[in-house]
Structure formats: structure tokens, C-alpha cells
Amino acid sequence: MDTIRDKILTDIRLALKDGVEHTTAKPTDSSLLFKNREGGLVEGFVREFLAIDGNVIRCDDFQQLAEKLTELIKCNNWKNVVAKSAILKKCGEQTQLESISTVVDDENLGRVEVGITDCECLVARTGTIVMSTAQQAGRTFPIYIPKHIVIAHEKQLVYDLGEAIAVMEQRYHPDYPSGWYLVSGPSRTGDIEKTLVLGVHGPVEVYVFILK
Amino acid sequence: MIAVGNREQIFLKQSLEKSKDLAHRQKMNHALKQSDDAFEKGKGQFSDLELARDWANAIKRDAIMQLDTYLCEFERKFTSRGGKVIWAQTADQAVEAVKAICSRHRAKTVVKSKSMVSEEIRLNQALKDGGVEVVETDLGEYIQQLADEAPYHIVAPSLHKSKEEVAQLFVDKLGTEPELRPDQLTQVARKVLRKKFREAEVGITGVNFLLADIGGMVLTENEGNGRLTTGFPKVHIALTGIEKILPSVHQLSLFLPLLATHASGQHITVYNAILTGPRKADEADGPEEMYIILLDNGRTNILADPTARESLYCIRCGACLNVCPVYKNIGGHTYDTTYSGPIGSVITPHLNGLKDNKHLSYASSLCGSCTEVCPVRIPLHNLLLYNRQQSVAAGYNSGMEKVMFLTWKKMMLNRKLMNAGSGDVKNWVFKVFVSKIWGKDRELPMFPKKNFSQQWKARRQQK
Ligand code: SF4
Numbered sequence: 001m002d003t004i005r006d007k008i009l010t011d012i013r014l015a016l017k018d019g020v021e022h023t024t025a026k027p028t029d030s031s032l033l034f035k036n037r038e039g040g041l042v043e044g045f046v047r048e049f050l051a052i053d054g055n056v057i058r059c060d061d062f063q064q065l066a067e068k069l070t071e072l073i074k075c076n077n078w079k080n081v082v083a084k085s086a087i088l089k090k091c092g093e094q095t096q097l098e099s100i101s102t103v104v105d106d107e108n109l110g111r112v113e114v115g116i117t118d119c120e121c122l123v124a125r126t127g128t129i130v131m132s133t134a135q136q137a138g139r140t141f142p143i144y145i146p147k148h149i150v151i152a153h154e155k156q157l158v159y160d161l162g163e164a165i166a167v168m169e170q171r172y173h174p175d176y177p178s179g180w181y182l183v184s185g186p187s188r189t190g191d192i193e194k195t196l197v198l199g200v201h202g203p204v205e206v207y208v209f210i211l212k
Numbered sequence: 213m214i215a216v217g218n219r220e221q222i223f224l225k226q227s228l229e230k231s232k233d234l235a236h237r238q239k240m241n242h243a244l245k246q247s248d249d250a251f252e253k254g255k256g257q258f259s260d261l262e263l264a265r266d267w268a269n270a271i272k273r274d275a276i277m278q279l280d281t282y283l284c285e286f287e288r289k290f291t292s293r294g295g296k297v298i299w300a301q302t303a304d305q306a307v308e309a310v311k312a313i314c315s316r317h318r319a320k321t322v323v324k325s326k327s328m329v330s331e332e333i334r335l336n337q338a339l340k341d342g343g344v345e346v347v348e349t350d351l352g353e354y355i356q357q358l359a360d361e362a363p364y365h366i367v368a369p370s371l372h373k374s375k376e377e378v379a380q381l382f383v384d385k386l387g388t389e390p391e392l393r394p395d396q397l398t399q400v401a402r403k404v405l406r407k408k409f410r411e412a413e414v415g416i417t418g419v420n421f422l423l424a425d426i427g428g429m430v431l432t433e434n435e436g437n438g439r440l441t442t443g444f445p446k447v448h449i450a451l452t453g454i455e456k457i458l459p460s461v462h463q464l465s466l467f468l469p470l471l472a473t474h475a476s477g478q479h480i481t482v483y484n485a486i487l488t489g490p491r492k493a494d495e496a497d498g499p500e501e502m503y504i505i506l507l508d509n510g511r512t513n514i515l516a517d518p519t520a521r522e523s524l525y526c527i528r529c530g531a532c533l534n535v536c537p538v539y540k541n542i543g544g545h546t547y548d549t550t551y552s553g554p555i556g557s558v559i560t561p562h563l564n565g566l567k568d569n570k571h572l573s574y575a576s577s578l579c580g581s582c583t584e585v586c587p588v589r590i591p592l593h594n595l596l597l598y599n600r601q602q603s604v605a606a607g608y609n610s611g612m613e614k615v616m617f618l619t620w621k622k623m624m625l626n627r628k629l630m631n632a633g634s635g636d637v638k639n640w641v642f643k644v645f646v647s648k649i650w651g652k653d654r655e656l657p658m659f660p661k662k663n664f665s666q667q668w669k670a671r672r673q674q675k
Contacts, residue, residue, distance in 0.1 A: 005299040008454070011512040012280045019518030020277050030466040033264040034257055048479070110406070126469070126480040138496025140443035143436050143483075144406075161480075162465035169461070176426060178293070178492050178502075179442070182468075182484040187436040190476070191352035191368065192394040193239075193375045194246040200351055200398055201405065202436025202483065 031160050034125060041124040041157040042210060048127030052185035053198060055207045065151070065211055066095035072207070073098070073114070078147070083116035084137040087151045087211070104141075115145035115203075119152050120180075121167050122208065125160040128184045129208065130168070134177035142181070148203040153211050219548065220571035227542040227575075236372065240540050243371045247534045250477025257469060257479045268470055269589040272525035275424075275457050279515065282424040282457045283506065289427020290504065293489035298505045303333035306507050310335060310416070310449055311342055313503060317447055319344055319413040323405075325431070325438040326350040327418030328366055328528060329451040329507055332550045335416070347408045349437035354401055358385045364544035366551060367475050367530035372543055405437070415441035415499070419452035420527070421467060422504070425460045428488035429504060432471060432481045439483055448490070448499040454506050455524040461486065467527065474529035474587045510563035519598055523558050525588040532582035532592055538575050547572065554582035554592045561599050570608050573599035 037044055046056045057072070059065040069088075073081055083089075083100045091097060104112055117137040120130040129150050133139055142148060158164050161182075168180055187202030198204050230236055258264050275282055287297045300306035306329075314322065322344055324330065336346045336357075348357040352369035356362065358381055363369035370378070375394050382388040388400055409415075417438055421430040429450055431438045442448045458467065464484075472478040491498030514520050533539045533553030544552040549560045549572070557572035573596045582592040603609055 003299075004301050004305060008299050008301055008506070008508050008512065009280050009284070011508065012283075012454070012515060015512050015516035016277065016279065018516075019521075021273065022277060030264075030267070030463075033260055033267070033466065034469070035259045052479075052482075128480060133492070133495045133498060136496060139491075139498045140440070141496070143439040143443060160465060161468060162462060165462055165465060176293070176428070176488045178487065178489045178495060178498055180486040180488075181439070182480070182486075184478075184480045184482050184484075186482070188434050188482055189351050189398060190246075190434075191350070191355065191370055192378050192397060193373070194243055194368075195375065195394040197395045197398045199402070200435035200437070201349070201402060201409075201440055 030162055034160065037125070041159060042154060044124035044159075045122055045127060045157060045208075045210075048125065049185065049208060050127075052127050053188070054127060054185045055205070057207060057209050058212075059209055060212050062091040062094050062211075065091055065209055066097045069149070069209065070098050072149075078114045080112050081114040081116065082112050082141075082145075084135075084141060085116050085118045085151050086136070087118055087153070088116055091151075109141070109144060112145050114147040114149060115141055116149040116151065117142050119150050119156065120171070121156045121158050121164050122152050122210075123159070123161055123164045123182075124157055126184055128161070128164070128182050129206075130164050131181040131183065132168070132172075132177040133179040134172065139179055142183075143202050145203055146199070147205045147207075149207045149209065151209045151211070157210075219568050223546060223548065223571055223575070226546040230542045230546055236543060237541070239372055239374055240543065243368070244534050244540055247368075247477065251473065251531070251534070252477070254473035254477035254479060257473065264466060264470060265587055265589050267466060268587055269525065271458065271463050271466070272527075272588050273522075275459055276455065276515070276521060276524050279454065279457065282459055283422075283454060285424040286422050286427050286457060289425070290489065291427075293427065293492075295427070295489040295502045295504060298503055299508075300505055301508045303507075303509050306333045306451065306505050306509070307335055307338045309503075309505055310451075311338065313447060313449060313501075314339065314342070314344055314414055317413050319447075321345045321347065321408060321412040322414045322416055323347050323349050323408050323412040323437075323441050323445065324353070324416045325418070325433060325441040326353050326369070327416065327451050328363075328550060329418055329453055330416065331362065332509065333451070333507070335451075347405065347412070349405050349408070349441060350433070351398060351401055351435060351437075354405070355381065358382070362545065362550075364552075365530060365533055366528055366553070366556075367533075409437075409440040409444045412445045414447045414449060415443075415445035416449045416451065417441055419450050419456050419504070420471065421464070422452060422457045423461045423464075423486070424457055425462075426486075426488060428461070428486050430464065430468075431485045431487065432468070432483070434476070434478075434482040436483055439485055442485065442487060443498065446500050448487075448502045450487075450502075450504045452504065452506060454508055454511055455526070470587045471527055471529050474527075474531040474585070514559065514562045517562070520558075520562055520595060522590050523555065523562075523592075523595055525590055526555050526559075527588060528555075529587055531585045531587065535581040535585050537577055537579060537581070542575075547575075554596070555590070558590075558592055558595045558599065561603070566599070566603050566606060567608055570599070570603035573597075573603065 081100050082104045186198045186206045187200045189200045298309045339346045348354045355370040365371040379392045419429045420432040472481045490502040539553045549556045561569040576596045580593045
């Protein structure tokens with residue numbers, strides 16, 4: 001007895017009996033297709049990320065990171081800040097970082113105002129943050145929080161998506177994380193009369209701290 | 213409007229009604245102009261868009277020509293990480309599979325992120341009939357669900373609604389304050405839906421791409437509802453047509469920007485999730501079970517036709533709808549098909565039968581704008597012509613029908629021509645050619661003595 005699977009595969013094979021053309025040239029390096037902008041990776045990321053309504057804050061060292069982060073939190077009067085970030089943990093060990101909680105249970109997730117996470121890498125050409133479920137922030141935390149702060153090192157920058165995918169492949173093949181996330185700016189919609197609105201279901205503000 | 217007559221007659225009647233509806237025209241002009249402007253800007257990221265389209269076409273060609281191989285590779289890799297693949301030959305089989313999973317998990321609430329395949333198989337109604345609450349979470353889909361309407365556009369479901377109409381809808385259905393602005397309406401939806409994401413036992417999504425080499429799927433969206441739908445519920449079910457396959461994850465470096473630019477004029481969509489299976493043992497959270505349903509539902513018919521086959525390259529960007537003068541004039545619902553616009557007119561006769569859908573291949577001005585814009589270079593207007601030939605060869609078209617469609621087309625698509633004659637001339641043309649299908653039970657639409665552009669000018673001068 002044929003299963004549905006076998007039936008569909010048989011139908012596909014029968015359908016492909018006629019007129020199949022095979023492509024000879026298989027394109028490879030898609031970065032050739034895009035405009036190459038002037039300047040370095042950091043400048044490129046900053047330019048693109050600002051253009052899609054994100055914020056970037058550059059820091060020379062952990063000391064500056066601690067200061068600038070504390071200032072940002074104070075300025076905005078954010079009360080409930082939760083960090084799931086290995087870099088920030090290290091920073092906290094070396095500096096006077098205001099105490100930021102690092103755990104949140106399910107019940108209190110809805111009360112978190114700001115979440116701080118790491119990332120896998122940053123993509124300069126498109127202003128993209130790459131994250132994955134292999135990192136401690138997991139699936140729901142970085143998308144449920146109203147405001148998202150990402151901490152990254154300059155050396156985590158790559159030029160385009162192709163390189164970012166290659167990074168993920170090298171890092172995890174063949175045991176991939178169940179979710180890889182490309183995030184390019186705050187959540188947005190144009191569903192009501194094409195009017196741009198930020199912060200539909202995901203974070204309304206996204207900050208990236210880039211450490212030298 | 214009550215559906216009398218066959219699909220073709222209803223189509224013609226509704227087209228004529230819509231094309232007279234000035235409010236509709238203004239809303240469509242506004243929305244499609246915005247899409248057009250955004251696209252022009254987004255295109256700027258490509259140094260060579262023509263070459264990019266060539267490559268995309270070549271990659272999809274390769275994917276479709278070896279569809280069986282790539283699907284099997286996808287299945288092998290995906291299942292090796294604990295994901296489950298369900299094959300469905302028909303809409304019913306897909307619906308039954310979803311229902312079975314929902315009942316196994318005693319699901320009371322299902323959250324959904326946008327999925328055209330779920331529209332194709334009429335999933336929401338089937339789940340509702342089984343006592344499951346189905347909540348659309350994409351803002352546009354949520355609006356359409358509140359209004360109890362099908363999506364108007366494959367990418368922008370509520371494209372045809374003004375902000376005032378949406379505000380009124382929220383008053384009627386959710387009891388909000390009147391006259392809320394788009395940002396306020398969005399906040400209302402955000403609040404309602406946040407609860408639903410956490411309550412739901414099952415999350416259902418579409419698929420933008422299946423990836424053969426890593427055995428995964430891609431979900432592309434701007435709002436974050438897809439991420440939440442695949443984050444909180446214990447079970448994730450993804451629905452996809454078998455044609456959505458890409459051989460390699462690396463090809464996303466072309467396809468994500470290409471899709472974003474053509475769908476919404478962005479360089480890249482805000483959220484792109486590559487999902488390769490359920491939550492792993494060492495991961496913080498995520499669904500315990502993940503299913504991908506691979507749907508045929510007529511697609512192998514298209515595949516068997518070497519000419520029509522190219523329509524399976526479609527990445528559902530919606531660009532061909534945005535540039536189509538027919539779509540702009542008659543709107544998304546007049547087609548009465550899951551997939552509207554040029555791509556819908558091309559594939560629907562193959563998916564749902566030529567006889568009942570042959571008229572769709574006449575619903576085109578053959579201006580070629582769709583072919584010109586398509587990111588994967590589907591020769592859409594040639595395929596419409598091809599469908600016409602097929603229906604003539606099958607003996608479905610009488611000479612009279614063709615004359616009627618010719619007239620319809622001229623009236624619909626040519627503002628200059630519409631403006632050329634006086635109202636009386638136009639009414640005469642209508643009586644002669646259209647009364648037969650318009651039916652005796654109702655008045656023919658009368659053209660005002662002044663045409664639209666004259667009225668518009670007159671009104672502007674009054675100001
Ligand atoms: S046919 Fe081409 S333009 Fe139309 S939706 Fe599909 S990919 Fe986009």
C-alpha cells in the first residue's frame with residue numbers, strides 16, 4: 001500500500017519526466033549583487049541600523065559600557081531590567097555596574113521593561129542582529145520584551161548575510177540550534193493604511209552597544 | 213451581493229461594481245502608490261537587480277526541477293532533529309492532520325501567524341467547527357478576522373481599509389474608544405494578542421522558504437507575531453506548499469533581501485527566523501513538538517506542465533499584484549480565489565479547475581507589468597495567454613465571451629478611453645455588451661454625465 005508520501009513523490013517524479021532543464025551555472029557569491037558602501041563594518045552597521053529606527057551606542061571598554069548603560073537606564077527611568085548576557089556578566093565582574101537582575105520567571109516575564117542579550121553576530125550591510133536559541137536568552141524573551149538591548153563586540157561584525165550564515169554553519173554544523181533569528185530593527189507594521197507604526201508585537205526600541 | 217450565475221458572471225458583475233466605486237479606487241491608489249514608492253527605494257540596495265533576478269530564477273529552477281530530491285533531503289535532515297513531516301495530497305488531508313494534532317493536545321486556543329496555505333485549505337473554519345478558538349495575530353490578518361473577511365492581498369491583508377474603517381471596526385468588535393489612530397489601534401491589538409500567545413496550546417504559521425541542506429524553514433515577518441507564535445505554544449505546526457523549497461540556507465543571502473524589497477521595499481524584513489526543529493534539551497524554551505505539513509493540492513498538476521511549471525517559482529512577494537491595473541481596479545475579493553492578482557490568475561485554473569476559472573486568464577490587460585517586476589522572473593502574462601489557449605483548446609470559450617471580455621477590459625483599464633466618450637456613449641456600450649451577463653434583475657450601472665477626472669477637477673476648483 002502506498003502512503004500519501006509515496007504518492008506525492010511518485011506524482012512529482014512523473015511530472016518531471018518531461019521537459020526538465022537543468023541549470024548549468026549555479027550562482028554562488030550573492031554579495032556581488034548588492035551595492036558596496038564606503039567605510040568600515042562598524043560605520044556600515046551604524047548607518048544601516050539607524051536608518052531602520054534602531055539605536056547604536058559605541059564603547060571603548062567595559063568601564064564605558066557600564067557607564068553608558070547605567071546612564072541609559074537612568075535617563076529612561078527604566079525599573080525592571082533583566083539581562084541574559086554573558087558579556088554583561090563579565091562586564092559586571094570588572095566594573096561598578098548597577099545591579100541588573102538576571103533571572104525572570106514565567107509569571108513575571110510580562111513585567112520586564114527592558115531585556116539585555118548577547119548576539120551571534122552583527123551584519124553591517126543590512127543592520128541585522130543575528131541571535132539563536134543556543135544562547136541563554138532563548139526563544140521568547142528577546143521578542144516579548146518591550147525594549148531590547150544587545151551587547152556585542154566589534155569583532156562580531158560581518159559584512160553581509162552570506163557571511164553571517166557561514167558563521168552559523170561553522171559554529172554549529174551539524175548540530176544546529178532550533179531557532180536562528182535575524183533581527184533588523186524594532187518591530188514594525190504598515191498594515192493600517194500603510195502608516196508606519198513601531199512596536200507591534202516585538203520590541204518598540206532596539207539598542208546595540210558595540211564594544212571595541 | 214448575492215451570487216447568481218457562474219463564477220465568470222459574478223466576476224464580471226463585481227468587477228464593474230468595484231471599478232465604479234470611487235472610494236475603493238482612492239484607497240487602492242493610495243496604498244499601491246506607497247508600495248510603489250517603497251519598492252523604488254528598496255531596489256537601491258542592489259547593484260544589479262537584473263542579475264539578481266536571473267540568479268533567483270536559476271536557483272528556483274534548480275529547486276523545482278529536482279523537487280523530489282530536495283524534499284527528501286529536507287525531510288531527512290528535519291526529522292533527524294526531532295521535527296515531524298506530514299505529507300498531504302489534498303486540502304482535506306492537511307486539515308485533518310492539523311485537527312488531529314490539536315485534539316491530541318486538547319487545544320482550546322490556536323494562535324496563527326500569516327499563512328496563505330491555511331486560507332487555501334480553509335483551516336480556520338474547520339478548526340472553529342471543531343470548537344477551537346483561532347486567533348490571527350498578524351495585524352492585517354487580525355483586522356480581516358474581526359471584519360470576517362478573507363485577505364485582500366497576499367502580503368497586505370487589509371490594504372483596502374482606511375484607518376477610519378479600521379478604527380470603527382475596533383469600536384464595533386472590541387468596544388474601543390472611537391477614532392483611534394493607527395498607533396493606538398496597534399497598541400490595542402498588541403495588548404489583546406499578548407495574552408493569546410501565552411494561552412494558546414498550538415501555534416500555526418506559514419513558511420516562506422523550506423531549506424533542504426539544513427532541514428529547516430524560514431519565517432519572514434515585520435511585527436514579531438511569528439516569533440511569538442513559534443515561541444510560547446507547546447506545539448508548532450507550519451503549513452507549506454511543496455514548491456517553497458530552496459536547496460541551501462546560503463541562498464537566503466539573496467532571497468531574503470529580494471523578497472523584502474519586492475514585498476515591502478525594505479532591505480530586509482525585520483524578523484527572519486530559521487527554525488530547524490522543536491526545542492532542544494539544552495535550550496531555554498520553545499515548542500516540544502514541531503510539524504511541517506507539505507501540501508500538494510494540485511501543485512503536481514502544475515509541475516507536470518512544462519510551460520506552467522515556472523509559476524511554482526513564486527515566492528509570494530505580492531509585487532505583481534501591486535503593479536497590476538486589473539488588481540487595482542477590481543480589488544482582491546472580486547477574484548474570489550485564495551491567491552489574487554496575476555499570480556492567482558495564473559495558478560488558480562491549474563489548482564481548482566480550468567472550466568470554473570478560465571475567465572481569470574482574461575482578467576488581464578497583458579500589459580506585462582507583472583512579468584517585468586517578478587523577482588524570480590515568472591513570465592506571468594505569457595502564462596495567462598497560455599491558459600487562454602488551453603481553455604480555448606478545451607472548448608470552453610465561445611466567441612461572445614471573448615468579445616465581452618475585450619470590452620470589459622477596455623473599460624476597466626483605460627482611463628483615457630473611459631474619459632473619452634460622454635456618459636451616454638459609455639452607457640450604450642455597457643447595455644450592448646454587458647446587459648446579458650449583468651442580469652435582468654437589476655439596473656445597469658449608469659455612468660455619470662461627467663466622468664471621474666472632470667468631477668475631480670470641478671471639485672478642486674470649488675475649493
Ligand atoms: S509571481 Fe512573482 S511577483 Fe507575483 S507574487 Fe510570485 S514572486 Fe512575487
